Amino acid sequence: MTAEASQAGPSRGPASDGLRPLRIALLTYKGNPFCGGQGVYVRHLSRELARLGHRVEVIGAQPYPVLDVLDGGQDGPALTELPSLDLYRQPDPFRTPKRDEYRDWIDALEVGTMWTGGFPEPLTFSLRARRHLRARRGDFDVVHDNQTLGYGLLGDLGAPLVTTIHHPITVDRRLELDAAENWQRRYSVRRWYAFTRMQKRVARRLPSVLTVSGSSRQEIVDDLGVRQDRIHVVHIGADTDLFAPDPSVPVVPGRIVTTSSADVPLKGLVFLVEALAKVRAEQPGAHLVVVGKRPVEGPVAQAVERYGLEGAVEFVKGISDAELVDLVRSAQVACVPSLYEGFSLPAAEAMATGTPLVATTGGAIPEVAGRDGETCLAVPPGDAGALAAALTRLLGDPELRARLGAAGRERVLRHFTWARAAQGTVARYREAMADAGRDTGAARPGAPAVDRAGTRPADRAAAEAVDHPAPTAPGRPDAPVAGDAGPDTPTDTAAAVSVHAADTSDRESRATC
Structure with a gap:
């Protein structure tokens, strides 16, 4: 469905909270539900927002989100496609578009940034979303941005803005720089993550930020400089109807399952591979199934080869929801080896199936997984020996597996469901609308009448500048571009191009997820 053609139908009756149903624009610059x-x-x-009775229109770019159809004739979420040039698509990632594909200056900006080793999508999606939303002023009660944090989303969008920041991408940048082996790699990481400077500047100006854990909240304060009183924690969760125990699925002895969307230091997969080698010394049948793309080079591929684990580590990609759930059910142990997570959906989903969990204490994982020995076995991040000890202990103790599995599911049911997440999110929508002087469907005396987006006049003026860029030649991707999406300095362009090819596969995995 195109941006011009897609319109969600009107909601019927009051929402589940008894108030007026909301018209919600949910923005996502990347929507792949199977990777990231x-x-x-x-x-x-x-x-879940639609189930609560609200009209939800998801506005997204490639890879487009997959949205669920509701039962019983209820209006489900609608998708409006806001296409990019899709520069990272398979089978030709980092492609150069043909001349007739260029539509405007935003396309030229997207290609120019990609050519110089940067990641353009947060900025370019925000500019397209701004144009789209302003053309549809009055269609929405609230705009909800899913971590785009682009300049285009500052100022008046025609409705109050609420933004979810899962965790600051500056954390990813820091971990990748720490793991960089040489100056070329460090340069490539800095260039790729140049968009985080924009995200810092935008985040500080946002009136209402949602995040998924207390750990992420503190990281947003520390790394992005957002005022703590503007940040609200709304936990997300697992689909507990889908991720549920099923005794009919046979458990495979020695099977360990983990999810790793990309071969990046943040996910800690290399430590799990090293741990597996140690586990197999005592449990020869232990083997690992990784939900994610097999790396052909890099630390994980090297570790698999170094420890002779080619037959003991399997990668699966592109599986269906049902296949994923059965895979997790079939494991004796699920593992989250990440150095840092803003929440950890894989932990919540594994616990929801009743599969016992070994997890690190990186970032927000303890908020999800719970206490060591009660709902999981917890180990320090980056410690392959501790991972191996916990995995060996759990593989060898069926009573402990049963106890942790049952306690883990109960914890998820109490605290981490999507229905709870939607209810908490709607409460923040209505609060943002009241703060902006909008009708929320309920009286709230004394709510301040401020700029509809909650921003200061100076911030709004800065945002307006993105609608009037410096002229560029139509159809010329080599025309000069400006802003944080461009090279760090004019002389950086040649250096960026020189290291581009050496780091393509790693950036491809990040871009497509």
Whole structure:
């Protein structure tokens, strides 16, 4: 469905909270629900918001989100496609578009940034979304941005803005720089993550920020400089109807399952591979199934080869929801080896199936997984020996597996469901609308009448500048471009191009997820 053609139908009757149903624009610059958490968040949150009686229109770019159809004739979320040039698509990632594909200056900006080793999508999607929303002024009660944090979303969008920041991408940048082996790699990481400077500047100006954990909240304060009183924690969760125990699925002895959307230091997969080698010394049948793309080079591929684990580590990609659930059910142990997570959906989903969990204490994982020995076995991040000890202990103790599995599911049911997440999110929508002087469907005396987006006049003026860029030649991707999406300095362009090819596969995995 195109941006021009897609319109969600009107909601019927009051919402589940007894108030007026809301018209929600949910923005996502990347919506793949099978690789990375942003697409999962949009898919499940949009469904539950619609179940609560609200009209939800997801506005997204490639890879487009997959949205659920509701039962019983209820209006489900609608998708409006806001296409980019899709520069990272398979089978030709980092492609150069043909001349007739260029539509405007935003397309030229997107290609120019990609050519110089940067990641353009947060900025370019925000500019397209701004144009789209301003053309449809009055269609929405609230705009909900899913971590785009682009300049285009500052100022008046025609409705109050609420933004979800799962965790600051500056954390990813820091971990990748720490793991960089040489100056070329460090340069490539800095260039790729140049968009985080924009995200810092935008985040500080946002009136209402949602995040998924207390750990992420503190990281947003520390890394992005957002005022703590503007940040609200709304936990997300698992689809507990889908991720549920099923005794009919046979458990495979020695099977360990983990999810790793990309071969990046943040996910800690290399430590799990090293741990597996140690586990197999005592449990020869232990083997690992990784939900994610097999790396052909890099630390994980090297570790698999170094420890002779070619037959003991399997990668699966592109499986259906049902296949994923059965895979997790079939494991004796699920593992989250990440150095840092803003929430950890894989932990919540594994616990929801009743599969016992070994997890690190990186970032917000303890908020999800709970206490060591009660709902999981917890180990320090980056410690392969501790991972191996916990995995060996759990593989060898069926009573402990049963106890942790049952306690883990109960914890998820109490605290981490998408229905709870949607209810908490709607409460923040109505609060943002009241703060902006909008009708929320309920009286709230004394609410301040401020700029509809909650921004200061100076910030609004800065945002207006993105609608009037410096002229560029139509159809010329080599025309000069400006802003944070461009090279760090004019002389950086040649250096960026020189290291571009050496780091393509790693950036491809990040871009497509």
